Amino acid sequence: MTKNTILIVGGSSGIGLELARDLISSGNDVIVTSRSQSTAERTADALGGSAQGCALDGAEPESIADQLKAVG
Numbered sequence: 134m135t136k137n138t139i140l141i142v143g144g145s146s147g148i149g150l151e152l153a154r155d156l157i158s159s160g161n162d163v164i165v166t167s168r169s170q171s172t173a174e175r176t177a178d179a180l181g182g183s184a185q186g187c188a189l190d191g192a193e194p195e196s197i198a199d200q201l202k203a204v205g
Contacts, residue, residue, distance in 0.1 A: 135160035142166050142189065145176040157182045 139156055143149040144165030153163045157180055165180070166189035167173040173186030189200050 138162040138164065140164045140166070142191065145172050145186075150176065153180055153184065157184060 134156075139161050141149045141153050141156075141163060144153045144163070145167040149165065153165050153176075156163050162183040162185075163180070164185045164187055165173060165176050166187050167176065168188065168190050170186070170188035173188055175186070177184040177186035187200060187203070189197060191197070
């Protein structure tokens with residue numbers, strides 16, 4: 134699986150973070166989410182490459198679409 138854009142909810146730590154690393158190394162673009170924008174951005178910066186960070190709180194489903202549109 135290469136050349137895809139993949140959203141990883143909870144990608145700033147643990148299994149999500151490791152999955153993001155693997156997917157980026159395989160040639161994918163990855164969007165990692167965290168409840169905190171600063172955490173998401175720090176994680177994306179640390180991952181490098183094609184990673185982007187986005188604040189996303191699954192407890193507020195009505196805001197998810199708006200938050201993802203901002204990532205582009």
